[in-house]
Amino acid sequence: MVTNQSQHISQQFEKELQDIRSQVLAMGGLVEQQVQNAMEALVNGDADLARSVISGDDEINKLEVSIDEDCIQIIAKRQPTASDLRLVTGILKTITDLERIGDESVRIARMALNLSEKDRPKKNYRELSNLGNHVRGMLRDALDAFARFDVDTALRTAREDREVDAEYESILRQLITYMMEDPRAVTRVLDMMWSARSLERIGDHAHNVCEHVIYLVEGKDVRHLSVEKMEKVIKGEQD
Amino acid sequence: MVTNQSQHISQQFEKELQDIRSQVLAMGGLVEQQVQNAMEALVNGDADLARSVISGDDEINKLEVSIDEDCIQIIAKRQPTASDLRLVTGILKTITDLERIGDESVRIARMALNLSEKDRPKKNYRELSNLGNHVRGMLRDALDAFARFDVDTALRTAREDREVDAEYESILRQLITYMMEDPRAVTRVLDMMWSARSLERIGDHAHNVCEHVIYLVEGKDVRHLSVEKMEKVIKGEQD
Numbered sequence: 063m064v065t066n067q068s069q070h071i072s073q074q075f076e077k078e079l080q081d082i083r084s085q086v087l088a089m090g091g092l093v094e095q096q097v098q099n100a101m102e103a104l105v106n107g108d109a110d111l112a113r114s115v116i117s118g119d120d121e122i123n124k125l126e127v128s129i130d131e132d133c134i135q136i137i138a139k140r141q142p143t144a145s146d147l148r149l150v151t152g153i154l155k156t157i158t159d160l161e162r163i164g165d166e167s168v169r170i171a172r173m174a175l176n177l178s179e180k181d182r183p184k185k186n187y188r189e190l191s192n193l194g195n196h197v198r199g200m201l202r203d204a205l206d207a208f209a210r211f212d213v214d215t216a217l218r219t220a221r222e223d224r225e226v227d228a229e230y231e232s233i234l235r236q237l238i239t240y241m242m243e244d245p246r247a248v249t250r251v252l253d254m255m256w257s258a259r260s261l262e263r264i265g266d267h268a269h270n271v272c273e274h275v276i277y278l279v280e281g282k283d284v285r286h287l288s289v290e291k292m293e294k295v296i297k298g299e300q301d
Numbered sequence: 302m303v304t305n306q307s308q309h310i311s312q313q314f315e316k317e318l319q320d321i322r323s324q325v326l327a328m329g330g331l332v333e334q335q336v337q338n339a340m341e342a343l344v345n346g347d348a349d350l351a352r353s354v355i356s357g358d359d360e361i362n363k364l365e366v367s368i369d370e371d372c373i374q375i376i377a378k379r380q381p382t383a384s385d386l387r388l389v390t391g392i393l394k395t396i397t398d399l400e401r402i403g404d405e406s407v408r409i410a411r412m413a414l415n416l417s418e419k420d421r422p423k424k425n426y427r428e429l430s431n432l433g434n435h436v437r438g439m440l441r442d443a444l445d446a447f448a449r450f451d452v453d454t455a456l457r458t459a460r461e462d463r464e465v466d467a468e469y470e471s472i473l474r475q476l477i478t479y480m481m482e483d484p485r486a487v488t489r490v491l492d493m494m495w496s497a498r499s500l501e502r503i504g505d506h507a508h509n510v511c512e513h514v515i516y517l518v519e520g521k522d523v524r525h526l527s528v529e530k531m532e533k534v535i536k537g538e539q540d
Contacts, residue, residue, distance in 0.1 A: 126525075
């Protein structure tokens with residue numbers, strides 16, 4: 063049934079779906095840039111760049127609302143079923159996660175603003191910066207998986223989330239030690255801690271995007287499953 | 302057009318929509334209970350209750366997935382338009398926020414577990430407890446607004462979020478002072494800080510639910526607007 067219906071979709075409808083996908087990828091590109099700029103602002107103490115991240119969030123919010131409207135228009139007008147409907151609802155979920163990644167970038171940029179006025183021991187930023195690169199890689203791969211409907215990449219990327227969590231935990235432990243050793247540094251270290259937390263959350267959202275990709279390609283809802291279970295479900299070995 | 306279409310909806314369809322709404326409210330009730338239990342576990346150092354919150358999250362996740370499936374089934378089968386379609390997509394968004402409130406409750410429960418083994422100065426918990434009550438009130442009102450399609454309650458509740466944020470900021474400042482005064486208390490105070498953060502996030506999600514209610518009743522997307530702008534948009538004074 064799926065294939066029959068897919069074959070009979072009008073070209074116009076195909077084009078509309080294609081347009082929405084391009085818009086999601088454009089939004090994803092912007093969000094990725096926001097994460098990168100927020101991290102640069104943080105690491106280099108660049109207050110201007112931090113401010114541009116904060117003001118740039120508006121565009122991402124607008125994109126979310128407009129893609130959302132387009133999706134609902136398509137549902138109302140084209141009444142898609144099966145895989146097309148999954149694509150549209152999968153996109154609705156994906157843009158929610160992208161928008162929240164945008165919000166976390168703003169949080170990091172706010173911390174960058176605070177920190178730009180304070181003493182900055184380079185060493186800690188190196189580790190935050192590593193975590194930032196890791197998370198940004200996850201986001202890029204998740205968007206790539208979305209662009210190519212690539213379940214393998216989605217699975218591999220979802221798996222990364224655990225490493226990100228471990229990196230985050232290790233940074234956290236280190237920052238706690240700093241706080242205990244130098245109570246005067248508490249507010250500064252807390253700003254770094256919130257930034258690390260935001261990066262960890264961005265990893266979670268990238269992980270969610272991977273789940274949405276798996277859902278819209280395979281029609282299987284793998285949320286709330288471990289990566290091992292996700293793999294089993296995809297291979298049809300569900301128990 | 303909206304009214305015409307609504308009038309011609311089959312009784313069966315009406316029943317299906319009604320069922321989904323009831324399920325969302327049941328999910329909301331569970332989530333509210335999780336928040337309450339997590340807070341009780343935190344304030345009373347009740348490790349068993351904390352563990353029950355952590356294991357209880359599974360049921361909420363399953364409800365999210367099942368309501369989600371029902372919504373997509375309804376879209377595919379009934380091809381709703383206008384206000385019915387808004388109801389279904391509004392529900393899809395609402396359950397995402399409810400599920401995330403469930404996640405934050407688990408985070409609080411984890412902190413409660415940590416803290417149950419440590420020294421517990423009652424005073425700080427009183428303030429966290431106040432914040433918890435405030436946020437739980439917001440959640441209850443947001444669900445109430447959803448149950449009764451009540452835009453006024455949604456607006457009033459969305460407005461609360463600012464007070465919650467202010468309360469959170471004040472707790473944060475206080476906790477920072479504690480950390481500076483007693484570096485040995487850093488990990489304990491951090492657990493309280495993460496809990497406060499989770500409460501603040503729950504307030505954000507309750508605020509989002511209010512936006513979804515306004516959207517599904519009024520057909521106006523008020524996300525990313527200040528409460529003042531939301532009011533203007535609803536009154537049709539959009540500039």
